Amino acid sequence: MLLGLSLLIFVIARVIPGDPARIALGPLASRAQIAALRAQMYLDEPLPVQYAHYVRGVVRGDFGESLYTHRPVTTDLHDLFPATLELVLYAGLLMVAVGVPLGILAASYRDTWVDTLVRLISLGGVVTPAFVWAIVLMLIFAYALGVLPVAGRLSAGAVPPPPVTGLVTIDALLDRNPATYLDFLRHLVLPAVSLALAGVAQAARLTRASMVDVAGRPFIEAARAFGISNARIALKYMLKPSLIPTVTILGLDFAALLGNAFLVEAVFNWPGIARYGVQVILRKDLNAIVAVVIIMGLFFVVINFLIDILVGYLDPRIRLRQADEAA
Amino acid sequence: MPREMLLDIRNLHVSFTGYRGHSRVLNGVNLTVGRGEKVGLVGETGCGKSLTVRAVLGLLQPPRARIRGEIWFAGRNLLALPPGELQQIRGREIAMIFQDPMAALNPVFTVGDQLLDIIARRPGGRPSERAAWARAVDILKEVALPDPERIMRAYPVQLSGGMRQRVLIAMALVNEPALVIADEPGTALDVTIQEQILQVMRALVDAKRTSVLLITHNLGVVRQTTDRVYVMYAGSIAETAPTADLFSAPQHPYTQGLLASVPKLTGEGVPRGIDGMIPDYLNPPPGCRFAPRCQFAQPRCQQPPPWVRVGAEHDVACVLYDDGSRPSAERAAPSPIPLPTGEGTDEASGLPSNTAPAVTRP
Ligand SMILES: Nc1ncnc2c1ncn2[C@@H]1O[C@H](COP(=O)(O)OP(=O)(O)OP(=O)(O)O)[C@@H](O)[C@H]1O
Ligand SMILES: [Mg+2]
Numbered sequence: 001m002l003l004g005l006s007l008l009i010f011v012i013a014r015v016i017p018g019d020p021a022r023i024a025l026g027p028l029a030s031r032a033q034i035a036a037l038r039a040q041m042y043l044d045e046p047l048p049v050q051y052a053h054y055v056r057g058v059v060r061g062d063f064g065e066s067l068y069t070h071r072p073v074t075t076d077l078h079d080l081f082p083a084t085l086e087l088v089l090y091a092g093l094l095m096v097a098v099g100v101p102l103g104i105l106a107a108s109y110r111d112t113w114v115d116t117l118v119r120l121i122s123l124g125g126v127v128t129p130a131f132v133w134a135i136v137l138m139l140i141f142a143y144a145l146g147v148l149p150v151a152g153r154l155s156a157g158a159v160p161p162p163p164v165t166g167l168v169t170i171d172a173l174l175d176r177n178p179a180t181y182l183d184f185l186r187h188l189v190l191p192a193v194s195l196a197l198a199g200v201a202q203a204a205r206l207t208r209a210s211m212v213d214v215a216g217r218p219f220i221e222a223a224r225a226f227g228i229s230n231a232r233i234a235l236k237y238m239l240k241p242s243l244i245p246t247v248t249i250l251g252l253d254f255a256a257l258l259g260n261a262f263l264v265e266a267v268f269n270w271p272g273i274a275r276y277g278v279q280v281i282l283r284k285d286l287n288a289i290v291a292v293v294i295i296m297g298l299f300f301v302v303i304n305f306l307i308d309i310l311v312g313y314l315d316p317r318i319r320l321r322q323a324d325e326a327a
Numbered sequence: 328m329p330r331e332m333l334l335d336i337r338n339l340h341v342s343f344t345g346y347r348g349h350s351r352v353l354n355g356v357n358l359t360v361g362r363g364e365k366v367g368l369v370g371e372t373g374c375g376k377s378l379t380v381r382a383v384l385g386l387l388q389p390p391r392a393r394i395r396g397e398i399w400f401a402g403r404n405l406l407a408l409p410p411g412e413l414q415q416i417r418g419r420e421i422a423m424i425f426q427d428p429m430a431a432l433n434p435v436f437t438v439g440d441q442l443l444d445i446i447a448r449r450p451g452g453r454p455s456e457r458a459a460w461a462r463a464v465d466i467l468k469e470v471a472l473p474d475p476e477r478i479m480r481a482y483p484v485q486l487s488g489g490m491r492q493r494v495l496i497a498m499a500l501v502n503e504p505a506l507v508i509a510d511e512p513g514t515a516l517d518v519t520i521q522e523q524i525l526q527v528m529r530a531l532v533d534a535k536r537t538s539v540l541l542i543t544h545n546l547g548v549v550r551q552t553t554d555r556v557y558v559m560y561a562g563s564i565a566e567t568a569p570t571a572d573l574f575s576a577p578q579h580p581y582t583q584g585l586l587a588s589v590p591k592l593t594g595e596g597v598p599r600g601i602d603g604m605i606p607d608y609l610n611p612p613p614g615c616r617f618a619p620r621c622q623f624a625q626p627r628c629q630q631p632p633p634w635v636r637v638g639a640e641h642d643v644a645c646v647l648y649d650d651g652s653r654p655s656a657e658r659a660a661p662s663p664i665p666l667p668t669g670e671g672t673d674e675a676s677g678l679p680s681n682t683a684p685a686v687t688r689p
Pocket of ligand 1: 345352370373
């Protein structure tokens with residue numbers, strides 16, 4: 001799959017108009033300079049040869065140099081990807097930790113005002129794009145109320161913890177530095193919330209629909225007839241089966257957070273890979289574009305893999321079938 | 328009545344309001360089960376058998392279903408109990424064996440997980456983990472399941488239909504309830520397995536002197552299993568009698584039709600069904616709901632049928648027995664109702680348009 005993706009992005013990057021070498025060097029560059037750069041980037045070779053060079057680099061983990069930052073692309077990714085990963089992880093956490101309980105609540109109090117309220121709010125969440133939330137929340141909390149920082153990942157004076165994982169949260173904890181941790185969380189709140197809102201709403205809707213569906217199944221009536229308490233029925237007998245379809249779709253939503261992160265990172269000036277991605281596309285920085293796309297593809301693959309494991313855990317039918325096939 | 332009453336359903340009405348209108352399904356059901364008694368409930372599909380027992384267990388949701396009447400169980404009116412107290416009774420004092428073993432077990436939890444949750448509710452406090460496990464293994468042995476330890480760890484998909492039905496019986500009986508309601512146990516399975524399942528169930532309830540309310544379409548099972556039978560038609564009881572009496576001397580025209588529709592093993596003649604269909608609950612016939620299909624229908628059937636005692640514990644809801652001129656001695660004769668007078672049939676055809684003309688048979 002990644003191979004197909006790499007080929008696709010290679011072709012797209014080559015057919016979009018504009019000479020990357022000319023854009024990179026600017027309007028004042030001489031013809032000779034441009035020719036030299038083109039040769040260095042194999043741009044004058046036939047396409048299959050270009051592709052071969054490119055694949056060889058990718059496999060070695062070497063994406064070449066960025067024409068935008070003039071550093072190896074790998075270094076850029078190494079610096080920027082953790083920031084995005086951290087943002088997306090927290091947004092995903094919010095999505096599950098807030099959305100799923102809201103859905104359970106709505107399903108348990110089905111057809112009451114609780115249900116109506118949750119459904120109205122989540123409808124609003126689903127139809128409003130993340131960057132709109134980003135701007136609205138920023139105006140309210142950062143400008144009007146001034147309770148949260150406007151942008152960035154840490155305050156100006158703050159010393160980042162020694163990078164171990166690149167994730168500030170974990171590094172700060174490893175460093176036993178609660179002040180940095182809190183400072184980071186204050187910066188994280190607005191971007192993570194605006195990124196997560198649509199997903200929270202979606203999670204609530206999915207969980208509710210799925211719980212309502214499961215509630216009508218005979219095994220739920222049976223559990224009730226055996227005298228199992230309502231709370232236990234909702235949180236055990238209904239929740240686990242209804243998470244099976246929910247998890248599958250939420251996983252895709254989680255992967256999609258990375259895509260939505262582009263605009264949120266731009267609004268909050270978050271030093272992440274999504275913002276970097278926008279910049280390099282605008283500059284037709286081929287090496288960097290390829291690297292960004294590949295790393296996003298990898299992210300999708302990893303998420304899908306994790307979802308499969310999780311669904312297998314939730315649904316014994318799938319697990320048993322897989323065990324049969326393996327045997 | 329000599330017997331101590333355990334369950335006493337009095338004049339139970341259940342109706343639903345849907346977008347097509349108001350459907351009055353249960354129309355004054357009266358039914359009792361004595362302590363240690365085994366009672367059958369029969370009637371064609373859709374007549375409200377499952378609805379009756381779901382009302383007993385409090386499984387009907389009040390905003391959708393409207394319930395009227397009384398359901399007395401061991402001295403308490405279940406319909407007047409707060410939901411919390413009703414939940415205490417379910418699974419402990421009254422338990423239900425469900426019809427479809429494929430659908431009544433939760434597919435994502437192991438048998439043990441589900442069974443232990445029920446055992447945790449044993450009257451007299453939650454047993455220790457080890458005691459609960461031992462109890463679970465015991466009850467699985469009692470329903471004749473091989474290798475109970477393995478079954479405890481199995482998911483429902485890993486078991487056959489017959490095994491799952493046994494698991495459901497184990498779940499219902501594990502807390503030794505006073506009353507077991509079995510809604511067509513095993514009908515989803517093939518006949519030999521169904522027979523085994525019923526044997527297992529009979530052995531267990533006989534050992535504990537558990538009262539049983541058995542819903543079934545199978546009159547043979549009723550005959551073998553029960554002490555007394557209720558025949559239900561379109562939301563109310565048409566007739567009740569000790570099992571032997573009902574089979575030897577059925578009184579209600581519907582009961583007679585029901586018995587006649589059973590094929591005989593001797594192979595004499597084709598079984599006769601009852602023509603027509605169960606009425607639409609949105610717009611049921613006034614009075615006796617069987618009248619439109621009844622060959623003995625008369626104008627009096629427009630009124631709610633009287634409840635007439637025709638013998639020891641033998642009651643029938645039909646005007647044919649209302650005149651007091653039929654002494655109970657005559658009832659003992661197997662040949663039932665006299666042919667209606669010509670007059671009666673003529674009047675029957677003059678019934679309002681929502682009632683079908685009297686049934687004709689070859
Ligand atoms: N929730 C409900 N809303 C509306 N109508 C209902 C509802 N539940 C049951 N009914 C109606 O009540 C009638 C009786 O249903 P019930 O399940 O009690 O029949 P039954 O005698 O158990 O039939 P079977 O032998 O097929 O199990 C049916 O006609 C059904 O349409
Ligand atoms: Mg039924």
